[in-house]
Amino acid sequence: MILAEVGKFVGSKVAAAIIFIAVAAGGIWCYRNPEAIQAFGHLVKLTLLWVVVAAALPWSSYVFMRPLLRFQADQLSTSGASAVSIAVVAGYCLIDILFAVYLGEFGDAGTFTWIVLLLGFLAAGAYNFVICESLARHVDT
Numbered sequence: 001m002i003l004a005e006v007g008k009f010v011g012s013k014v015a016a017a018i019i020f021i022a023v024a025a026g027g028i029w030c031y032r033n034p035e036a037i038q039a040f041g042h043l044v045k046l047t048l049l050w051v052v053v054a055a056a057l058p059w060s061s062y063v064f065m066r067p068l069l070r071f072q073a074d075q076l077s078t079s080g081a082s083a084v085s086i087a088v089v090a091g092y093c094l095i096d097i098l099f100a101v102y103l104g105e106f107g108d109a110g111t112f113t114w115i116v117l118l119l120g121f122l123a124a125g126a127y128n129f130v131i132c133e134s135l136a137r138h139v140d141t
Contacts, residue, residue, distance in 0.1 A: 046103045054096045054124045058131035061088065065139040085132070092128040097121055 030037055061068070072084050100117065 050096075050100055050103055050120075053099055055127070057095060058092050058128045059135075061092075061132055062135050062139070065135050069136060069139065085136075089125065089128050089132055092132075093121065093125045096124045096128075 068084065068088065075084065100120070
């Protein structure tokens with residue numbers, strides 16, 4: 001019993017010392033590398049801007065959803081109507097990709113950056129599809 005209490009006491013002091021040293025080292029690194037902190041802040045700002053634009057973009061289809069649904073109904077085949085839906089979602093995805101390329105310069109980006117970008121584009125595409133289908137069901141009723 002006493003040995004466990006002593007272990008908890010010593011362990012908590014060692015953990016506190018390790019955390020203090022890590023925070024102090026991080027603070028010193030940030031103090032010595034302000035350009036890295038500014039670059040990270042700039043990256044976060046651009047990422048948030050892209051997320052906001054990509055999230056708001058498919059909602060703009062509410063403006064032209066009724067004419068689009070009428071155009072789809074006038075198509076002679078279901079494949080033609082499906083092609084219109086796919087074209088709208090693909091257009092939004094293309095705008096998302098072009099906006100991301102505009103915001104960042106990815107010429108010398110590493111593999112991890114490209115993987116994150118591709119996952120972001122896939123997520124934006126799925127989001128575009130869900131919002132457009134939801135708006136189509138809402139406007140259609």
